[in-house]
Amino acid sequence: MSHTLAAPAFDPALIARYDTAGPRYTSYPTAPQFHTGFGAAELREAIRVSNEEPIPRPLSLYVHVPFCMSPCFYCGCNRVITRDVGKADRYLERLYREIELIAPLFDRDRTVRQLHFGGGTPNFLDMPRMRELMESLARHFSFARDNAREFGIEIDPRFANAEYVRGLGEMGFNRISVGIQDFDPVVQQAVNRIQSVAETREVIEAARASGFVSASVDLIYGLPRQTLAGFDRTLTEIIALGSDRVAVYGYAHLPDLFKAQKHINADELPDPATRLALFGRALERLTAAGYVYIGMDHFARADDELARAQREGTLQRNFQGYSTHGECDIIGLGVSAIGRIGDTYSQNARDLTGYYAAIDAGRLPIARGLELDEDDLIRRTLIGELMCHGELDMQLFGARHRLLFGEYFAAELARLRALAADGLVTLDGRMIRVTARGRLLLRSIAMCFDAYLHANEAPKRFSRTI
Amino acid sequence: MRSENQAGRLPEPPSPIADDGDEAHFCRTCAFASACQAVGYGKPELRELHCLVEHVGPFRAGEYVFRTGNPFRAIFAVRSGTVKTSMVDKEGREQVLGFYLPGEVIGLNAIYPEHFPCDAVALETSYFCRFSFPAMSALAARMPAVQTHLFRLLSKELGSASLLAGDHSADERMAAFLTDLGQRYAARGFSGTQFQLSMSRGDIANYLRLAAETVSRVLSRFRSQGLIQVEGRQLLILDPAALHHIGRSLLPD
Numbered sequence: 001m002s003h004t005l006a007a008p009a010f011d012p013a014l015i016a017r018y019d020t021a022g023p024r025y026t027s028y029p030t031a032p033q034f035h036t037g038f039g040a041a042e043l044r045e046a047i048r049v050s051n052e053e054p055i056p057r058p059l060s061l062y063v064h065v066p067f068c069m070s071p072c073f074y075c076g077c078n079r080v081i082t083r084d085v086g087k088a089d090r091y092l093e094r095l096y097r098e099i100e101l102i103a104p105l106f107d108r109d110r111t112v113r114q115l116h117f118g119g120g121t122p123n124f125l126d127m128p129r130m131r132e133l134m135e136s137l138a139r140h141f142s143f144a145r146d147n148a149r150e151f152g153i154e155i156d157p158r159f160a161n162a163e164y165v166r167g168l169g170e171m172g173f174n175r176i177s178v179g180i181q182d183f184d185p186v187v188q189q190a191v192n193r194i195q196s197v198a199e200t201r202e203v204i205e206a207a208r209a210s211g212f213v214s215a216s217v218d219l220i221y222g223l224p225r226q227t228l229a230g231f232d233r234t235l236t237e238i239i240a241l242g243s244d245r246v247a248v249y250g251y252a253h254l255p256d257l258f259k260a261q262k263h264i265n266a267d268e269l270p271d272p273a274t275r276l277a278l279f280g281r282a283l284e285r286l287t288a289a290g291y292v293y294i295g296m297d298h299f300a301r302a303d304d305e306l307a308r309a310q311r312e313g314t315l316q317r318n319f320q321g322y323s324t325h326g327e328c329d330i331i332g333l334g335v336s337a338i339g340r341i342g343d344t345y346s347q348n349a350r351d352l353t354g355y356y357a358a359i360d361a362g363r364l365p366i367a368r369g370l371e372l373d374e375d376d377l378i379r380r381t382l383i384g385e386l387m388c389h390g391e392l393d394m395q396l397f398g399a400r401h402r403l404l405f406g407e408y409f410a411a412e413l414a415r416l417r418a419l420a421a422d423g424l425v426t427l428d429g430r431m432i433r434v435t436a437r438g439r440l441l442l443r444s445i446a447m448c449f450d451a452y453l454h455a456n457e458a459p460k461r462f463s464r465t466i
Numbered sequence: 467m468r469s470e471n472q473a474g475r476l477p478e479p480p481s482p483i484a485d486d487g488d489e490a491h492f493c494r495t496c497a498f499a500s501a502c503q504a505v506g507y508g509k510p511e512l513r514e515l516h517c518l519v520e521h522v523g524p525f526r527a528g529e530y531v532f533r534t535g536n537p538f539r540a541i542f543a544v545r546s547g548t549v550k551t552s553m554v555d556k557e558g559r560e561q562v563l564g565f566y567l568p569g570e571v572i573g574l575n576a577i578y579p580e581h582f583p584c585d586a587v588a589l590e591t592s593y594f595c596r597f598s599f600p601a602m603s604a605l606a607a608r609m610p611a612v613q614t615h616l617f618r619l620l621s622k623e624l625g626s627a628s629l630l631a632g633d634h635s636a637d638e639r640m641a642a643f644l645t646d647l648g649q650r651y652a653a654r655g656f657s658g659t660q661f662q663l664s665m666s667r668g669d670i671a672n673y674l675r676l677a678a679e680t681v682s683r684v685l686s687r688f689r690s691q692g693l694i695q696v697e698g699r700q701l702l703i704l705d706p707a708a709l710h711h712i713g714r715s716l717l718p719d
Contacts, residue, residue, distance in 0.1 A: 373467070
């Protein structure tokens with residue numbers, strides 16, 4: 001299957017109308033549906049079942065490093081601010097124990113095709129610690145051969161240099177994701193993240209020189225004191241850096257949920273119109289520079305594997321956004337990490353105290369999770385199709401899942417028709433197609449099919465749709 | 467999310483359990499119906515047979531239908547589900563003897579020793595017809611067709627081990643195994659090219675005397691050759707002829 005998606009069309013008035021709270025659907029059901037009834041025993045059973053498939057899925061590891069040297073005020077991640085590397089040792093000790101607990105549960109012939117280090121700041125770990133961690137992973141799991149694996153890491157360039165990146169390359173990393181957010185000094189001051197173009201370039205160029213296949217950079221729009229002119233200059237710098245992928249996230253100001261955000265002066269946040277214009281500018285500049293809009297927050301060069309996977313119909317959603325390795329079972333390692341084994345999701349304890357307590361008692365540190373039922377599985381597939389490929393053949397989908405699509409999704413289609421009236425999708429007897437205008441409102445389209453959202457008017461704790 | 471509203475759900479694919487037979491008709495998968503019908507016995511004539519049959523189940527995945535050493539009083543015909551039979555060798559290792567599909571009979575190997583020489587475990591929710599063996603023997607004495615069919619079942623049981631005998635490659639074994647399963651499903655009126663592999667890869671490996679990794683490696687190779695499609699436990703045979711050809715030395719002509 002292969003098709004080309006319509007280039008996204010930026011319609012600020014329309015987007016403003018749909019600018020409500022909504023999940024990002026990196027998982028379906030979304031994390032608020034995870035419950036404590038799913039624990040270590042349920043995870044073990046899910047792993048056992050996954051080993052027994054005729055061709056067990058390959059593995060993807062997510063490793064969470066929760067430490068940061070300095071607090072960025074916009075951050076909504078699970079992290080601990082410290083300059084004390086000793087804290088990392090106490091953490092790593094537990095992480096090694098977790099690896100020893102969980103790795104033997106997986107059959108040894110299930111190779112690790114994908115590895116992602118996220119944070120926090122993974123490069124909080126210095127070279128020797130990083131090497132030890134990678135050696136532990138390699139000892140307990142079977143890594144796939146070099147050309148068959150995708151090993152990525154998030155890097156804060158303020159605390160990494162070319163030598164460090166070269167070292168990562170030698171350890172087997174071949175994808176890098178670099179945090180930038182905005183190069184505008186006024187904005188950097190407001191969010192407590194002072195980062196020069198030069199130190200960013202050093203990291204990206206070192207990655208390229210060390211044979212990394214893909215480099216990605218992250219921007220955030222909607223930050224305090226951000227202006228169109230300043231963001232435009234940032235975009236010029238970004239395009240000059242020439243990374244393979246760019247992610248442009250919207251800042252969600254939820255200071256009650258994320259303490260660090262209390263340091264942000266809400267009066268300095270751009271108004272909704274400016275916020276939208278910022279994203280519109282990113283879209284315009286990046287597509288003009290040859291980037292393809294993948295969906296949600298993600299752009300990629302046309303020859304990048306993400307864009308290729310989208311053209312070939314093999315793109316999937318995962319916790320990092322979009323993935324070319326959707327076929328893997330995901331093992332989450334470290335505090336707050338989320339895994340996806342077979343038809344289950346599971347999340348580790350979200351605070352260090354709980355995480356350490358479980359490990360010290362010799363238990364898998366699962367705090368909550370979910371086993372998907374048939375309806376969940378159907379909706380997960382459907383939402384994934386719409387968000388990755390922008391279209392759905394209702395007849396084919398119905399036949400594949402033993403549904404009369406129109407009846408099973410009668411309420412959902414009624415919701416979708418309202419979006420069709422606004423030009424976000426087209427609907428005929430057979431196909432749902434996301435339009436050029438709808439491509440920027442994928443969340444709103446996916447939300448029509450979220451059974452939980454409409455069952456009990458779930459509390460709105462999600463960030464804005466754009 | 468489970469909802470009470472089942473509108474728009476299409477029925478499950480044909481399941482033998484949905485079809486329990488009645489006064490005039492046999493269950494669709496009855497292990498004996500064809501034998502009886504072939505010689506002109508209809509169900510009304512077989513009231514006696516019906517009397518000695520008892521519907522049992524459900525047995526959940528992992529539950530034993532019988533265990534090694536249990537006294538032999540009955541044979542079991544699978545109405546729905548899948549059963550694995552196995553025994554434990556002197557070194558304490560499990561040896562998988564076979565897999566039984568709807569319409570097939572387990573327990574025949576207990577006729578002579580009068581106790582079950584193996585374990586039978588349901589691999590998924592399964593239902594059975596339990597045939598009291600003393601009553602069945604009495605009936606067979608009076609109805610030659612039933613006796614002939616019993617002998618046929620017995621000889622089939624003896625012959626089924628040939629899938630494993632001899633010096634054959636992993637590819638040959640696997641191709642023969644999948645072809646055989648497909649043919650058995652097809653013989654009972656199910657799809658012979660699209661079915662669920664309810665046995666674990668460990669069980670398949672054990673049965674074919676291969677390593678679990680080899681099972682997956684061979685299946686992956688068949689997949690990349692376009693012979694099969696595998697999604698979870700769902701198997702789709704894309705090229706039955708090619709698969710049969712690979713496994714031909716192990717398969718009956």
